[in-house]
Each structure stands twice: as structure tokens, then as C-alpha cells.
Amino acid sequence: MKRRRLFPRLGMTRALSAAASAVRRSGSSNPYYQGPVTGHFDGTRFFNPDGQAPRGFRDLLKWQLGGDKAAWPSGVGVTQHQPDHRVAELRVTMVGHATVLIQAGGVNLLTDPVWSKRASPFDFAGPARVTAPGVDFDALPPIDAVLLSHNHYDHLDLATLRRLHARFAMPVLTPLGNDTILRREIAGIDARAADWGEVLEAAGVSVRLLPCHHWSARGTRDRSMALWAAFAIETPAGRIYHVGDTGYDAGRPYTTAAEHGPYRLAILPIGAYAPRWFMAPQHQSPEEAVAGMLACGARHALAHHWGTFQLTDEAREEPLTRLAAALAAQGVDAARFRAPPPGQTWDVPA
Template sequence: MGNRYYQGPVSDHFDGETFFNPGGTPPKGFGDVLKWQLRGDRADWPDGVAVTQVVPDMRVADLRVTLVGHATVLLQAGGVNVLIDPVWSKRVSPLSFAGPARVTAPGIAFANLPPIDVVLLSHNHYDHMDIATLRRLHDRFAMPVITPLGNDTILRDEVPGIDARAGDWGDVIKVADLSVRLLPAHHWSARGTRDRRHALWCSFAVETGAGRIYASGDTGYDAGRPYDAGAAHGPYRLAILPIGAYAPRWFMKGQHQNPEEAVAGFRTLGARHALAMHWGTFRLTDEARDEPPAKLRKALAESGISDETFRAVAPGTAWDVPA
């Protein structure tokens, strides 16, 4: 069939048709998906959780990070405004009427966004690549989107005229007074049933006027290999790390780290501070909504790290990250 999104040379993470995690575990198959779904061990979630939305400043001279919800983060650093994996839609699904729905409103109303200079898009799963939101952002800001290989093809097909700039792991893309390095993550990709691993996934190391930021995107811990790669490009003032969507472990371990692994990754990176994301907005997996931050607090205490250093905050929380 061939790759729908990318044609390029074979590498240590591309076999000529599909991308893969070097030395890592591949994603589970359809039989495992059925096994998981039929077990019915999902914790109940609330239908809705109140959010106090914040109206951000237009520009921030130093470093401020605001959790919008799930993996969507507004990063304001050295006067530059960056959105990471922006999702303002009600559902993260190929269907408008079915699939995981929000239990929290976005922490920033779309109309109140400051001027967005660049979007960082880590991969093409629906809870990270939301085409409806990206169309709205393009229409309003016409900003560049930095993304790994193959995702630029999807974006150009879906959002005519979008400035999509793709890179491989290790590439550096300079934009809006930022230097953005694409780094390995342990994950996979698909928008449907016939494009599995046809586009790459990544983490980002971002050099800003307010210091270096590490944004992991979605990742499994993978014996710490993504963090070993990230640490080589630090030190970081802030790391943005996932802590949720990890249960059941037999199914999710290869693609989503748990809070204990997030703390281990934080220590490997040597970051001064961290923001937890990828929890509490969409029920994707089996754990209870409030379990990831509780497990994070416990793991931090066991590691002697303050929960003010590695914070799990509600959507709409703006954090001025200490120097």
C-alpha cells in the first residue's frame, strides 16, 4: 500500500514504509484492544468538572505556562506565544457525535487567546491533532506549525494554506525567535485503520529567550530512553510531561508513562520545574480522573521532590515559572 504521508530514506526509526521506536515495543494490535475493552474495568468519571477560565496577557517577558486541558498548553516565553497540541473541540474522535468528550472546558476561551506565534504538534492522534481547532487557529493567526515527518501532509490536506514545517528526530527548526529541536518519544500514530505509523511522533526541546523548555508530547517511558535523548540538550527551566492515560499497564505501558515514570523522567532531564499534563480532561483509559495527580504527589514525596516543583494544576491555571 505504501506510506500515505511520507516518502523518504530508511533510518534507524523508519523502515521505508512505517516509523517505529528503535529497540522499543510496538503498539498493541486489534485483538488486544478487544481484550481490554471487553474487560470493563474502567473507573467512573464525572460528567463535568468546573473550570475557572483565565484571560492571558498578550505577551509575557519571562516564562509563564497555562494548562488549557489534556495536552494543550499555552507557553509564553520571552515575549513569544506558543501553543502545544491545541484542542478546543468537544470530542477527540474521528466522529463528531461519539468518542471521548470533555469533562472540563478549555482553561482559556478560544476568543481570549493571545496572538499565537507558533504551534508545536507532537503527533496525529485525535487528542493531539484536532483539525477543527487548527483550522480556527490558521484562520485567525496564520502561524507556522512545527511537527514531525508526515504530519505536514495531513495538515496541508485538511487546512489549505497552512504553514506546516516538518522535521525528523534531531532536526532543529528556527521560528519566531525560538529554536525548536525535535527529539524521540516512544509512541505511535494513526488517524484511521490504514495509516498506522505512517507519520512520526516526537518530543520538543525549545530554546527561548526565557530558557530551555522540554515538551514531551505523548510518550511511554521506554527504560528512560526518550529522557536520555532529551537530557543531552538541557538543562531545562521547565519540562512539560504527561502523567495520565496509563491503565491498564499491560496495554498502555509502551505508549503512556505513569506518574512514577514521569518523576523518573523529570530527574533524568535535570529540569528545574515541571508541569503535568495529559490527564483529567478526556477519559481515554481505565484509571479514575483524580488518580494521576494523587500518584504523582506520592511519587514526588518518595523522591524528595516538592509538589511545587512538579505541579499538577487545574485547567485555567497560569504559572509564572521561577527562574
């Protein structure tokens, strides 16, 4: 594993270093990661600098009891795609939710792979798929690396990662702390972790971890104890910016990303945003995704994080309608920012 720091840890001072020493002496209660205090890690939990913490249980109850959730279909048909083993240029295939197959200059990457029926710690309860995966698992081409953005169940699916490890034994590139979760659950997995501003390399691809505004949890007692990140990916077919989840945060994630562009493609979330009073800090709207595409300097964008699992209140098709309206309002050609259904492939223009 190669791990290279691009800039000093955010906000590190002598006082923070002293605090970090105190944490190490007293023992951190974080089960996933132990390390020095930084501008986004307090010794136990990660946080969004100058950002918003995730809302608490009282607000969760208020939302869940609000009764404003739109009805979704129980199932939507999918025409599954049979991918080529290798692609010379840049091709992306929507699998579903945040799972995208990226084929770039002969390298095959998967983002946040989920083939399970539910985005949940349970196989009998929790959000269920309304679309089958756009690529059958057995039809996958050789996977050279997985990019894992954070540990929420709709992004970190251990059952799928076990299957991928057994078949491909590929490295998983992920933010700090998530590697511990993977190693505890999947024997022998090559889990490589880095902090914001650091670079991981695998299969001839360089992946820079960048800040985004989100949080993490696998249960009720580990909130924000593993880091979340966006990725700037340097591939043989061009540079890609991938965001698993983020709040818009006044555009700050995109301002940071622009420093490492320009990008041939940005892969951006557009769904799970309603109600805004609850979701805005963690999930951007379609309008914010369009603003982010323009701010980070991406020539094209692929929309994800919509239409597979009903996680929030908006109707299934609403993100598509709002995305189209936002593109028109900004005078952006709709062909530049696409929202393909599962199973659809896009050869991204050079």
C-alpha cells in the same frame, strides 16, 4: 523555514540506503511521507528503535471488554483564564489535556491545541471533554507558533487548527508526515516538518525534535505512517522540554533529552496509563514522569494529559494522587512539579 540536521539519521548504512532506493523505485504505500530508510523508518512505517510496537486488535478487544474502567464525572467546573498578550518571563497556562499555552520572553506558543468537544474523528461519538478549555478561544493572545507532537485525535485536532490558522496564520512545527495531513486539510497552512535530531525555527524560537516512545494513526490503515516526537525548545526565557505522549522506555527518551538540557521547565504527561499491560509502551505513569523529570535535568515540571478526556481506565483524580506520592518518595518538593487544572497559570521560577 529553517531546517538544520544535528546528527546523522539513526542507524543509516549502505544497506539501508539500498533498501531506501528499492522502496522509492517500487513506490511507498505511505500516504504522508516518502523518504529514505533510517534507524526509525522502514520505508513505509516509523518505529521505536529497540522498542515495542503498539498492541494489536485482539489486545484492544481484551482491554475494552475487561470492564475495569473507573467512572468519571460528566463535567467538572473550570475558571477560565484571560491571558496577557505578551509575557517577559516564562508563564504556562493549562488549557486542557495536552494543550498548554507557553508564554516565554514575548513569544506565545501552543502545544497540541484541542478546543473541540471530542477527541475523535466524529463529532457525535468518542471521548468527550469533561472540562471546558481553560482559556476561551476568543481570549487567546497572538499565537506565534504551534507545536504538534503527533497525529492522534487528542493531539491533532483539525477543527481547532483551522480556527487558529484563520486567526493567526502561524506556523505549525511537527514531525515528518504530519505536515502532509495539515496541508491536505487546511489550505495555505504553514506546516513545517522535521525528523528526530533536526531543528525547526520560528518566531525567534528554536525547536529540536527528539525521540519518544509512541506511535501514530488517524485511521485503521495508516498506523505509524507519520512520525511522533518530543521537543527541546530554546526560548528567550529559557529552555523547555515538552513531551506530548511517551512510554517510559527504560528512561531512554529522557537520557536523550538530557544531552540538550538543562531545562527550566519540562512539560510531561502523567495520565492515560491504565491498564499497564496495555498502556505502558505508549503512556508513562506518574511515577515514571517524576523519574523522567529528574533524568532530563529539569528544574521544574508541568503535568498534562490528565483529567480532560477519559481515554483509559484510571480514575480522573488518580494521576494527581500518584504524582504527589511519587514526588514524596523521591524527596522532590511538590512545588517543582505541578499539575494545574484547566485555567490555572504558573509563573515558572527562574
